[in-house]
Amino acid sequence: MKFQIRIFSLLLIFSFILYSGCNEDPVSPINPSGTSIGTIESNPNVLEVNNSVDVTFRFIKSAGIDLIDSLLPLFKVDASGNLTTQIGILKDNGNLSNGDEISGDGVFSGIINLTETSHGESRFAVQANYNNQGTSTLGVSQFYTIQVFSALNNSLITEITTTLSQAENTFINALGGNVSNYKTAMTQTISFLQSQPNISNVSGSDASTSIEAKFTSGLYGCISFSLANANGTVITRGGFPSDSAFQRRPKGPRISPENQTRGVNTFGAQHNAFENIDNPNLDPDIIGNRNVLIFAPYEAAFAPYNEREKIKSNLSDGQCQGFEFTELVNQDATVKSCLEMTKYGMIVFATHGSQGRWIYSAEIVDTNSSDYNDIYKPLITAGRLAIAEDVVISNSGGVQQKATVYAMHSSFFANLPGSFPNSVILNNSCESTMNADLSNAFTGKGAKTYYGYDKVVNSDFCVTIADTVSKRFARGLTTGEVYYNATDPSSPFAQFQISGDNQMKFSLSLMNGNFEVGTLEGWSKSGDGRVISQLGFVNPAQNSYMGIISTGLGFTVSSGSISQCFRVLNDQSTISLKWNFLSEEFLEYIGSQFQDYFEIRLITEGGQSIVLFRKTIDQIAADFQATEKNPGNLIYVSPGISFDQGDVYMTNWQNFSADISAYRGQVITVVFSAGDVGDSIFDTAILLDEITVQ
Structure with a gap:
C-alpha cells in the first residue's frame, strides 16, 4: 500500500458517471473506424463550464493489443471525428502522482487539468502504435465523451429551498392542526407551487404526500411529508395511513432530523412491463456475483423495522458461504457512495422513494462541501439529483422534524458507469414500481430483475418481504420463485411487484475460473x-x-x-x-x-x-x-x-x-x-x- 494515497485518494474517490447526451437516455460512445486499441474512462466525467478541474483519465488496453509505445498521447476529438489538440500523456508506471495504480497492468493513467469553455460534448481519444503481425501500426482508442454543463449558481439552490419552504408552510397552514386534512393541504400546496413563476411543472395529487417540482431553471425540487405518532415515531416508510392502521402500530423512539422516514406518493400510475438489456459476456440466467450492497440511509429512523441484519443472516446461513456485503448505513449512505453501484450482483434499497422516479439519500445538502462543488453540481444541473425537503409532521399537525437532502433520479442510475452484472434489485422504498422509470433505469444498465411496491409501503412489511426474499435466494431459487403475490396488510395496502426476468438465480457451478469474461463475473x-x-x-x-x-x-x-x-x-x-x-x-x-x-x-x-x-x-x-x-x-x-x-x-x-x-x-x-x-x-x-x- 502506498503512503501517497492520502494525497491522491480524493482524485479517485469519485466513480465514473457515463455520459448520456443532452437527454437522459444512455448513449453508446461514438467510435472511430478501424481497430480500437482500447477504451477510456475519466474521473469525473461530467464537468461545469469554466470550472478548472483535475481529471484523472485512464486508458484500458484491449486484450490482444501489443502496444509499442509506453507514453500514450491523449487528444481532443472534433465533431468530425478528427484528433486535434494533444492535452496530455498517459503512463502505465504505477505512479500515483499521475493517477496510475499498478505498473505494467495495461492501464495507462494521467491527471490532466481541464477547463471547458462551452457546454455540450467534449470528446477524447488515445493514439498509439501497436504491433500488427510484425508491423508497427498507428491505432486509436474508442472515442470517449464528457458532458459539460452550464455553471450552477448557488442562488438557484437557494431559490429551490426557499420555494419548498413556502410550500411546506402552505401545507402546515392548510392542515390547521388536524392531520386528517392532509388531502386538502396537498391540494393547496400543489396549487401554490403551480402558481409560482419559477416553476414549469408540478407532479402530485391530493392522494399523495410527496411532490416533484421542475423549476424554470431546469433543476428539480422534491418535498415529502410523513406522519409521526404521539411518541415521535414514523411507523410507515412515509405517508399518512388510515386512523385505524395508525393507532394499532407500536410506538418507538424519537427520530433525529437527519434520520427521517422515506418520502411517499400515491399516484395511480399503472405498473408496466420493462425491457431487459442483455450482457453478452454473462450467462443470461445467472446473477453475476454474490457481492451484496445494502443502502440504508434511514436505518435509525426505521428502527426497529430494519431488514439489513436479516438479509445478511439469511444469505450467510444458506448453502453458499460466498456472499460479501457492503453496508451503507445512515450518514454513510451518500450520493457519492452510489457511484460504484454497478459492481454488485444484488442491491437492496431501504430508503425514501417517490413516484417510481426518485430514491432518497440522507445526505444533507451543503453547498460548501467539496462533494457538492466537485461532484454534485453538474449532476443537479443534469437533472440527475434533486434538492429534497424531507418533512415529518407531528400528530398535532406541526413540523416535528425536517431536513434538506439529495434525491437521486432514475436518470442518475441510468447513467452510472459500466453495466450491472445481471443484478437483482430489491427497492424497499415507497412507490418504487408506481411507474417504469426506476425499473427501466436499472434494467437498461444490465440488471435483470427488479422488485418494488406500487404505493406507500409500511416498514414492517418491507422487512417481511426482505426476510422472505433473502431466505429464498439462499435456497437457490430463481427470481420468479423468490417472488410471491403479497399485499401490505396495513393502509394503504401496497402490493409487492416484480418486473424483468423470472429465471435469474445465483450459480452453484464454478464459473469464469479463467477470467476470460474480462471481469470478476461469478466471483x-x-x-x-x-x-x-x-x-x-x-x-x-x-x-x-x-x-x-x-x-x-x-x-x-x-x-x-x-x-x-x-x-x-x-x-x-x-x-x-x-x-x-x-x-x-x-x-x-x-x-x-x-x-x-x-x-x-x-x-x-x-x-x-x-x-x-x-x-x-x-x-x-x-x-x-x-x-x-x-x-x-x-x-x-x-x-x-x-x-x-x-x-x-x-x-x-x-x-x-x-x-x-x-x-x-x-x-x-x-x-x-x-x-x-x-x-x-x-x-x-x-x-x-x-x-x-x-
Whole structure:
C-alpha cells in the first residue's frame, strides 16, 4: 500500500458517471473506424463550464493489443471525428502522482487539468502504435465523451429551498392542526407551487404526500411529508395511513432530523412491463456475483423495522458461504457512495422513494462541501439529483422534524458507469414500481430483475418481504420463485411487484475460473481483487486475462480476496489452478516478522473452514532456495514490475491441485486470499488463472 494515497485518494474517490447526451437516455460512445486499441474512462466525467478541474483519465488496453509505445498521447476529438489538440500523456508506471495504480497492468493513467469553455460534448481519444503481425501500426482508442454543463449558481439552490419552504408552510397552514386534512393541504400546496413563476411543472395529487417540482431553471425540487405518532415515531416508510392502521402500530423512539422516514406518493400510475438489456459476456440466467450492497440511509429512523441484519443472516446461513456485503448505513449512505453501484450482483434499497422516479439519500445538502462543488453540481444541473425537503409532521399537525437532502433520479442510475452484472434489485422504498422509470433505469444498465411496491409501503412489511426474499435466494431459487403475490396488510395496502426476468438465480457451478469474461463475473470480492490482461511482461497463464489479489496496490488500502461457491458433482474430485506470487518483501524481509502470505481455503455448508494451501514469504523462499542475500530460483522482475517501496521478485506460474472428492454432493466455497503480517508497507500480489474443478 502506498503512503501517497492520502494525497491522491480524493482524485479517485469519485466513480465514473457515463455520459448520456443532452437527454437522459444512455448513449453508446461514438467510435472511430478501424481497430480500437482500447477504451477510456475519466474521473469525473461530467464537468461545469469554466470550472478548472483535475481529471484523472485512464486508458484500458484491449486484450490482444501489443502496444509499442509506453507514453500514450491523449487528444481532443472534433465533431468530425478528427484528433486535434494533444492535452496530455498517459503512463502505465504505477505512479500515483499521475493517477496510475499498478505498473505494467495495461492501464495507462494521467491527471490532466481541464477547463471547458462551452457546454455540450467534449470528446477524447488515445493514439498509439501497436504491433500488427510484425508491423508497427498507428491505432486509436474508442472515442470517449464528457458532458459539460452550464455553471450552477448557488442562488438557484437557494431559490429551490426557499420555494419548498413556502410550500411546506402552505401545507402546515392548510392542515390547521388536524392531520386528517392532509388531502386538502396537498391540494393547496400543489396549487401554490403551480402558481409560482419559477416553476414549469408540478407532479402530485391530493392522494399523495410527496411532490416533484421542475423549476424554470431546469433543476428539480422534491418535498415529502410523513406522519409521526404521539411518541415521535414514523411507523410507515412515509405517508399518512388510515386512523385505524395508525393507532394499532407500536410506538418507538424519537427520530433525529437527519434520520427521517422515506418520502411517499400515491399516484395511480399503472405498473408496466420493462425491457431487459442483455450482457453478452454473462450467462443470461445467472446473477453475476454474490457481492451484496445494502443502502440504508434511514436505518435509525426505521428502527426497529430494519431488514439489513436479516438479509445478511439469511444469505450467510444458506448453502453458499460466498456472499460479501457492503453496508451503507445512515450518514454513510451518500450520493457519492452510489457511484460504484454497478459492481454488485444484488442491491437492496431501504430508503425514501417517490413516484417510481426518485430514491432518497440522507445526505444533507451543503453547498460548501467539496462533494457538492466537485461532484454534485453538474449532476443537479443534469437533472440527475434533486434538492429534497424531507418533512415529518407531528400528530398535532406541526413540523416535528425536517431536513434538506439529495434525491437521486432514475436518470442518475441510468447513467452510472459500466453495466450491472445481471443484478437483482430489491427497492424497499415507497412507490418504487408506481411507474417504469426506476425499473427501466436499472434494467437498461444490465440488471435483470427488479422488485418494488406500487404505493406507500409500511416498514414492517418491507422487512417481511426482505426476510422472505433473502431466505429464498439462499435456497437457490430463481427470481420468479423468490417472488410471491403479497399485499401490505396495513393502509394503504401496497402490493409487492416484480418486473424483468423470472429465471435469474445465483450459480452453484464454478464459473469464469479463467477470467476470460474480462471481469470478476461469478466471483465475490473483498479488498483488492481485479482482472487484468498483463502485469508488466507477465502474461496470463493462458488466453487473455488473469485474476490478481494483493495486500493493497495503488489506491486500494485493504488486502484482497476473491471467493466463489459451487456444488461438487459426483464425478468431480480435484480443484486445480495456476498461481504466481510477486512481492516486495523478497529478499530483504526473508527471516523477519514481515510475512505476507497466499492462502486457499474451503468453507463448507456448515461454516467449517479448511485451509488447502498457505505459503508465507519464508516458506516460499525455502521452496525456491532463496535467502536474504540470494534469490535462489526466484525471478527478479523490477523495474519492469514495481509496486511501491522495493524491488519485486516472483515465483513465476506454479501449479496447485487438491482432492475435494470428500465434498461430493455438497456446496462449498473456495476463497483465495492475499494476507499481510507485520506491516502494510511492502506490497505483495498473487496472480491467478486456470481455476478448474474436475
